[in-house]
Amino acid sequence: MSNSIFRTKGLTKVYRSGAQEVHALRGVDFRAARGEFIVILGPSGSGKSTFLNIVGGLDTATAGEAWFGDHQLTALDERGLTQYRRDHVGFVFQFYNLVPSLTARENVALVTEIARHPMSPDDALALVGLTDRRDHFPAQLSGGEQQRVAIARAIAKNPEVLLCDEPTGALDSATGIKVLEALAEVNRSVGATTLVITHNAAIREIADRVLRFADGRIVEETTNATKKSPAEVSW
Amino acid sequence: MVISPLRRKVLRDLRRLWAQVLAIALVLAAGVATLILGNGAYSSLHETRARYYDDYRFADVFADVTRAPRALLGDIREIDNVLAAEARIAKLALLDLPTMAEPGTLFMVSLPENADRGLNLLHLRLGRLPDPQSAHEMVVSEGFAAAHRLHLGARLAVLMNGQRRELVVTGIALSPEFIYALGPGEMMPDPRRFGIAWLPRPALEAAFDLEGAFSNVVLKLAPGASVDRAIEALDRLTAPYGGSGAVAREDQISHAFLDAELKQLRAMVKVLPPIFLMVAAMLVNITLSRLITLEREQIGLLKAIGYSSRAIAQHYVEFVLAIAMLGIVIGVAAGSWLGAGLAQLYVRFFSFPFLIFTRDPQIYGLAAGFTVAAAVAGALFAVRVAVALPPAAAMSPPAPADYRARMAGLRRLFALRQTGVMVARHLFRWPLRTASGMFGVAMAVAILVASLWSFGSINHMIDVTFTRAERHDALVAFGAAEPARALFAARQMPGVLAAEPFRAVAARISHRALSRKLSIMGKPEAPVLSRVLAPDLRPMAMPEAGLILSEALAEALAVRPGDRVTVEFLEGARNTVTLPVSGLSLGYVGLGAAMEIAALNRAAGEGAVISGVALQIDETQQKAFYAAAKATPKTGFVAVTALTVARFKETLAENITVMITVYVGLAAIIAVGVVYNFSRIALSEQGRELASLRVLGFTRGEVSGILFGELATIVLLAQPFGWLFGYVIAFGMVQAFSSDLYRVPFVIGPEVYVTASLVVCAAALASAWAIRGRINSLDMVEVLKTRE
Incomplete structure (x- = not known):
């Protein structure tokens, strides 16, 4: 199945804290197609972040398999995972995590400098509509602007996948929508498979597919026949 | 006993930050130790010498004459303010030992007439004084006896005035006159080739044809009397008898060398402890500032629930005081231990009958006081910030660091990548902190430059003196001036x-x-x-x-x-x-x-x-030459250049390892203290940024590179300042040391700077290595979830 970029089979993660075992993932089977826009919903502790961390190469599984194309992520060591993140994955964090000592443009260039086939930082900023703010430092930008810089930084390497953990979590509705628009635009133009974790059920309508996590499993999967544009949703 | 919650927090903070606490405490300890060591050694040496001089009635004025009648002594005693005067015979004799081919000299001194009320009394270690009537008995100096393994009753042949005599050792003694026993023509004491022998006056009178006469006189003056006036009067009296001018105690060789040593210790006490205390104050400041920044919300909370600003200030001051206490304890222990070691070194090098190692509580109090003051001074600024925080503001997170300087020029100049720009901007964002880090590292380099240069200088001095100036293999000094034809006789000697x-x-x-x-x-x-x-x-x-x-x-x-x-x-x-x-x-x-x-x-x-x-x-005929030189009645003493140089280098080598170890250790303490604390603080501030970069695909090496790049910049930029500070300190020391006795050439070769920098960079690398594990285990997942 050449169209599928992510595959997981029986993905399991158990954390041990003291004598207690916490089952964060209890055998997740999942597939994502190239260019798909997937929204992952679920309450806190449902395992959605753990799932995103494992497929993003930030964490390792206890059991089961995760594949990215032909790479078995669950078989990679630390060095292999770093290379995987570097070459294929773009991340967007809830709290932007921009480097405060670098301007918007420099934050993007930080990634393009180490990427294999990057776009120019200016192009990436243009995609998120921040061309005129590119020489500002994070402290001089609004939350929404900072998050758009983070998106530009994530997509500037032309990643195959874009992983977003609560990208609108710290933003108000109007700003959040701008950020979502940027994400949708990027998904369209770059063709990156996009996984967005959110608490915000309203966002589900802009996805191709919606997964709901609960208790370490995918408990519900919906495919949107028609997806809305971010401008059409509100919360 | 109930420990208040804040005090419990102090204890937990100390335990949690133990490595940083220890690093700072060690810098403080180095300050305390050098203060105690320097002051302790100084006062020990000073006290010991004073007591020794007092108890053994060390003279104030010394004069040589060719031959003066003993009757002159009466006139000398009449000089104003002279409490006691003693006429002696003091002459050089040559050793004639089958076990020693090379020339050796014994300084023959007549014993005080009265063993209690005379001057320059002996401290008899072993045996007894010679029988006053005996012409063959003598007491020898302890160092000489030890070097030749002489026991009581040992026989020793000497050439006095060209005549061979066999003398018997009846006692082994020390004298305040020869604490530092330097042989004629020598640069370092060599107890094997130079010793002192005390004989009854009649024996020496006979040996040196000085019946009813004396060749040396020593005076004890009333306290506060003018030494110059006494010397003037004495010189007038001795002039007709070949008096070559009296010298005051301060110019007496043994005393002057000891003084030089004391001067050196004084200089050390003035230079080293302040450096350590300043660096420690700086470390306390940056570490506490960071702690307070991290604990902003806790401070706000404490204030909100009713703790006074004073209580909070006290809490942080207590934390700092605990570090200071640790530093004081380690420093006192190290200082006392090293002090005892140094005292042993003195006992070996200088001949004292006893050593008073003063444990002056004042010195300890002073050291503790300075240390606490330095630590608290370092804490003040940081604590003031904590005190000034209004509770509401404290409980919200601090505003993000505001960067504005773009430094486009710097960037173009060094073709910096983004990570390089991060490093540069971070360094410029907190210029004061960057400067203090550089200051600390520079001081570590400076300590090394200021201590290591002397070895090169001494080598330079030896090289210049013995390969360019004094190029002879041996020097024969006659007992008295000889006609010029003695030169031809010397040319006839074997070899x-x-x-x-x-x-x-x-x-x-x-x-x-x-x-x-x-x-x-x-x-x-x-x-x-x-x-x-x-x-x-x-x-x-x-x-x-x-x-x-x-x-x-x-x-x-x-x-x-x-x-x-x-x-x-x-x-x-x-x-x-x-x-x-x-x-x-x-x-x-x-x-x-x-x-x-x-x-x-x-x-x-x-x-x-x-x-x-x-x-x-001719090297192959050395032995024959030595024998001939000894046998010539004219010979006063023979100095052999190779032996002088060898002894000098030997003495130096004995001390050099200890000294280098101590100074490298001290510099390393500073370098490690500064670099380790800076890296921990940098990691604490930028840990989140660095973890984000790891998420973005930066390798561990690249991320460490950012942090270490910042430290490396500080360390490298500090080097030239270290060289400069070191140069200035060394120059100051040269000025302080130079006296009529010594004039140390001020030569600092490139190897001094290179060595100093290498040592400090190695210490920096070691401390960077220590936090590598922390960088590698940065929690990437945490970064995604939390706001700072």
């Missing part, structure tokens, strides 16, 4: 390849109100074996008329070439002449004046006489 005469005449050289007493050396017009060097190391020709003064002497007399000085000869006809200063020469030890030998004899009103010969010896 002598070349011989060059020299003349030494005691004189007082004065210029206006300044004067110095020394021996003027007469040398051939173009000396080959014993040369005088110009400051640029060129050999100087001896001028037809006129004097060449060493730079130190010229400075002491405030004269320049062309000026005229008054020379008052203290021997022979005791002429007084004025001579032009025709040039200045280099001289490291003592004061020096030289002129052409015939001109000197003319000026002194003497015929063609010489005081000794400098010789070049």
Whole structure:
């Protein structure tokens, strides 16, 4: 199945804290197609972040398999995972995590400098509509602007996948929508498979597919026949 | 006992931050230790010497005469303020030991008449004093006895006035006069080749043809009496009897060398502890500032629930005081331990009958006080921030660091990548902190530069003295001036390849109100074996008329070439002449004046006489030469250059390892303390950023590179400042040390800077290595979830 970029089979993660075992993932089977826009919903502790961390190469599984194309992520060591993140994955964090000592443009260039086939930082900023703010430092930008810089930084390497953990979590509705628009635009133009974790059920309508996590499993999967544009949703 | 919650927090903070706490405490400890060590050693040495001088009635004035009748002693005792005067016989004798081929000298001194009320009394270690009637019994100095494994009853052959005598050791003793027993023509004490022997006066009178006469007199003055006036009066009385001018205690060789040592300790106490305390204060400041930034919300909370600003300030001051206490405890322990070690070194090097290692509570109190003051001073600024925080503001997170400087120029200049820009902006964002980090590292380098340079300088001094100036293999000094033909006799000695005469005449050289007493050396017009060097190391020709003064002497007399000085000869006809200063020469030890030998004899009103010969010896015939030199009645003493140099290097080598270890250790403590604390703080501040970069695909190496790049920049930029500070400190030390006795050449070779920098960089690398694990285990997942 050449169209599928992510595959997981029986993905399991158990954390041990003291004598207690916490089952964060209890055998997740999942597939994502190239260019798909997937929204992952679920309450806190449902395992959605753990799932995103494992497929993003930030964490390792206890059991089961995760594949990215032909790479078995669950078989990679630390060095292999770093290379995987570097070459294929773009991340967007809830709290932007921009480097405060670098301007918007420099934050993007930080990634393009180490990427294999990057776009120019200016192009990436243009995609998120921040061309005129590119020489500002994070402290001089609004939350929404900072998050758009983070998106530009994530997509500037032309990643195959874009992983977003609560990208609108710290933003108000109007700003959040701008950020979502940027994400949708990027998904369209770059063709990156996009996984967005959110608490915000309203966002589900802009996805191709919606997964709901609960208790370490995918408990519900919906495919949107028609997806809305971010401008059409509100919360 | 209930421990209050805040105090419990202090204890937990200390435990949590133990590595940083220890690093700071060690820097403080180094300050305490050097303060205690330096002050302790200084006061120990000072006290010991004072007690020794007092108990053993060390004289205040010393004078040599050729031969004065004992009746003169009565007149000498009449001099104002003279409490006691003792006429002695003090003459050199040559050792004649089957076990020792090389020449050795014994300084023969007549015993005080009255073992209780005399001057320069002996401290008898072993055995008894010689029978006053015996001509064969003697007491020898402890170092000499030890070097030759002499036991009581041992027999020893010496050549006195050319006559061989066998003497029996009846006792082993120490004297305040020879704490530092330097043989004639030597640079370091060598107890094997130079010792002191005390004999009853009659025995020496007979041996040196001095019946009813004396060759040396020592005076004890009333406290507070003018030494200069006593010397003047004494010189007047002794002049007719070949008195070559009395010297005060401060110019007595043993005393002067001890003084130089004390001076060095004083300088150490002034330089080292302040450096450590300043660096420690800086470390306390940056570490506490960071802690307070991290605990902003806790401070706000504490204030919100009713803790007073004072209680909070007290909490952080307690934290700092705990670090200071730790530093004091370690420092006191290390200082006392090292102090005891140094005291042992003194006992070995200087001959004291006892050593008072003072444990002056004042010194400990002072050290503790300074340490606490430095720590609290470092804490004040940081604590003021905590106190000023309004609770509401404190509980919300701090505003993000505001960067504005773009530094486009810097960026273009170094073609920086983004990570490089991060490093540069971070360094410029907190210029004060960057500067203090550089200051700390620079001080570590400076300590090394300021201590290591001396070894190179000493080598330079040895090299210049013995390969360029004193190029002879041996020097034979006659007991008294001899006719010039003695030179031809010397040339006939076995193994002598070349011989060059020299003349030494005691004189007082004065210029206006300044004067110095020394021996003027007469040398051939173009000396080959014993040369005088110009400051640029060129050999100087001896001028037809006129004097060449060493730079130190010229400075002491405030004269320049062309000026005229008054020379008052203290021997022979005791002429007084004025001579032009025709040039200045280099001289490291003592004061020096030289002129052409015939001109000197003319000026002194003497015929063609010489005081000794400098010789070049065929190495294969060394033994034969030594034997012949010994057998010649004229010989006063023989100095062998190779042995002098070897002894000097040996002594130096004994101390060099200890000294280098100590200074490298001290510098490493600073370097580690600064770099480790800086890296922990940088990691604490930028951990989140760095973890984000790891998420973005930066490798561990790249991320470490950012943090270490910042530290490396600080460490590298600090190097030139370290060199500069070190240079300045070393220069100050040279100024402080230089005296009539020593003039250390100020030579700092590139190897000193390189070594200092390498040591400090190695220490920095080691401390960076220590936090590598923390960088590698940065929690990437946490970063995604939390706001700082």
